[in-house]
Amino acid sequence: MSLLDTAALVLARPHRSGLPFIVAPALAGLALALVWQGFLWLGLACAVFSAFFFRDPQRAVPQRFGLILAPADGRVVSIAPAVPPAELGLGPEPRTRVATFLSVLDVHITRAPAAGRIRRIAYRPGAFLNASLDKASEENERNAIALELADGRTIAVVQIAGLIARRIVCEVREGQDMRAGERIGLIRFGSRVDLYLPERVAPLVAIGQRMVAGETVVADLASTEPARTAEMI
Numbered sequence: 001m002s003l004l005d006t007a008a009l010v011l012a013r014p015h016r017s018g019l020p021f022i023v024a025p026a027l028a029g030l031a032l033a034l035v036w037q038g039f040l041w042l043g044l045a046c047a048v049f050s051a052f053f054f055r056d057p058q059r060a061v062p063q064r065f066g067l068i069l070a071p072a073d074g075r076v077v078s079i080a081p082a083v084p085p086a087e088l089g090l091g092p093e094p095r096t097r098v099a100t101f102l103s104v105l106d107v108h109i110t111r112a113p114a115a116g117r118i119r120r121i122a123y124r125p126g127a128f129l130n131a132s133l134d135k136a137s138e139e140n141e142r143n144a145i146a147l148e149l150a151d152g153r154t155i156a157v158v159q160i161a162g163l164i165a166r167r168i169v170c171e172v173r174e175g176q177d178m179r180a181g182e183r184i185g186l187i188r189f190g191s192r193v194d195l196y197l198p199e200r201v202a203p204l205v206a207i208g209q210r211m212v213a214g215e216t217v218v219a220d221l222a223s224t225e226p227a228r229t230a231e232m233i
Contacts, residue, residue, distance in 0.1 A: 123170075
């Protein structure tokens, strides 16, 4: 990534849901500066961090049908068979689940992994375990989305709250048609996003790989390539 690309990522405009987190500490710092000047710098530091956390950069989204894209930025922490959340009604058969962990330094915008229609959205309250743990998929607060593709197959995207995260934002509705890479919502301050691939579709990413939402190709419905492995070098 070039210096210009890095600057564009860091300075990207913030998502609208982050504006209260940016404005409030800045105003509080200004008001409390009359008591102690350090409050001004503390408030400005919190505002700058919030602007960084809620940044919403544009992405170059591949448009060919059959490509399944990363729904979130972050690091792949798990690729394993798993049954989709029961509340989505996708059946009891395990599918390949690609889990991406987002640190507080990652962009937290969740994007549609493919074009399709949202068939179901199901929110479930839960715990706030470390989102990098496998059991977070089952026990943590989550918002699950079933997306039906043009060929009738379905994929699932699950927004999962983490140890610090306490608010899942979902900005789409059931029945809505989505474009690949279109914004779904976000999770505030550290989280995890699980992607359930269609049955018998192998992932083209590996554990430890960095993901870019809306750009990284996670799977290709037309590919016959077996699941990939990676080695840290």
